[in-house]
Amino acid sequence: MEKITLKVEKRTLTGSKVKQLRRQRVIPANVFGKGVESLSIQVPSVDLNKAFKEAGETSLVWLKVTSEDIDRPTLIKNIHYNPVTGDKLHVDFHQVNLKEKVLANVPVEITGESEMVNSNLATISQSLYEIEVEALPTDIPENITFDISILKEIGDQLKVSDAKVSKEVEIKTDSEQVVISLQEPQKEEEPLVTEEEVSEDATGAEAPVEAEATETEKSTEGETPQQ
Numbered sequence: 591m592e593k594i595t596l597k598v599e600k601r602t603l604t605g606s607k608v609k610q611l612r613r614q615r616v617i618p619a620n621v622f623g624k625g626v627e628s629l630s631i632q633v634p635s636v637d638l639n640k641a642f643k644e645a646g647e648t649s650l651v652w653l654k655v656t657s658e659d660i661d662r663p664t665l666i667k668n669i670h671y672n673p674v675t676g677d678k679l680h681v682d683f684h685q686v687n688l689k690e691k692v693l694a695n696v697p698v699e700i701t702g703e704s705e706m707v708n709s710n711l712a713t714i715s716q717s718l719y720e721i722e723v724e725a726l727p728t729d730i731p732e733n734i735t736f737d738i739s740i741l742k743e744i745g746d747q748l749k750v751s752d753a754k755v756s757k758e759v760e761i762k763t764d765s766e767q768v769v770i771s772l773q774e775p776q777k778e779e780e781p782l783v784t785e786e787e788v789s790e791d792a793t794g795a796e797a798p799v800e801a802e803a804t805e806t807e808k809s810t811e812g813e814t815p816q817q
Contacts (some may be wrong), residue, residue: 594649596641599656601630608680617678621653621664623685631655635678642666648696648730653683663688663727686727693762694730695720698769702739712744712772721750721769722762729758736770747771 601618603611608618617638621629631653645651645666652661664683672679686692698719706712721734734755736748751765 593652594641594645595652595654595661596633596637597654597656598631598633601632603632604630612677612679617681619681619683621662621683621685623664624687624690626685629655631683633681638678638681642669646697646732648694648732650686650727651683653685665692665694665727665730688727691724691726691760692730693722693724696723696731697733699733699735700738700770701735702737704738704741704772706742706744706772707738710775713775714738715771715773716769717771718750718763718767718769721753723755723759724762725759729756731755731759738770741770741772744772744774 598619601608601611603618611618611632615635616632617635619631619633619638621631641651647666649665650663651666653664654661662683662685664685666681667684668682669678670680671677684692698716698721700714700716704712704714707714723730723734734753736752738748740746741748747768748770749765750761750763750767750769752769753761755761
């Protein structure tokens with residue numbers, strides 16, 4: 591992967607004043623790390639979105655801070671979103687030491703195909719979407735893949751222990767935790783009949799009888815009983 595560089599500026603606006611930045615499509619952010627003095631920065635949302643799309647939370651993003659000569663190696667952490675619009679409100683960048691291991695959550699990726707699923711005889715149930723690992727920043731994998739083609743019967747599972755990673759990566763998540771399993775497909779429930787529908791059906795069945803009785807009564811009106 592090519593080096594991902596993100597140009598940022600030091601930020602002077604804090605607290606509620608950061609709303610001014612967001613209105614200008616600029617995202618407030620912070621840089622933190624072991625032995626690193628916390629730094630308030632700001633970054634154009636367009637540039638941040640592009641960097642995050644390429645790096646996610648597992649690849650290095652080199653921050654080029656205005657007025658600094660050396661780029662900072664960081665990992666994107668703790669993105670806060672607007673619950674209504676989904677826009678990014680704030681981002682933390684974890685500045686790392688390239689020679690020291692760090693913890694990271696790596697996304698799970700499903701590969702392959704299951705004959706049971708393709709035949710509608712089973713469904714895939716995913717219980718875990720990220721796996722915590724420890725590694726040097728440059729050794730963190732972009733994702734950890736699980737091949738579902740080896741799942742043959744209902745109840746078959748893939749656990750964290752089935753994950754395949756390089757020897758430089760140590761998995762910290764419980765090895766017995768289930769990641770993916772084959773489950774029986776859910777049966778479609780028959781629609782419930784409401785009282786209103788029952789009432790309408792009953793009314794529909796009785797209506798012809800009442801009509802027939804009315805016609806009979808009409809046909810006898812005016813007739814003189816035979817002596």
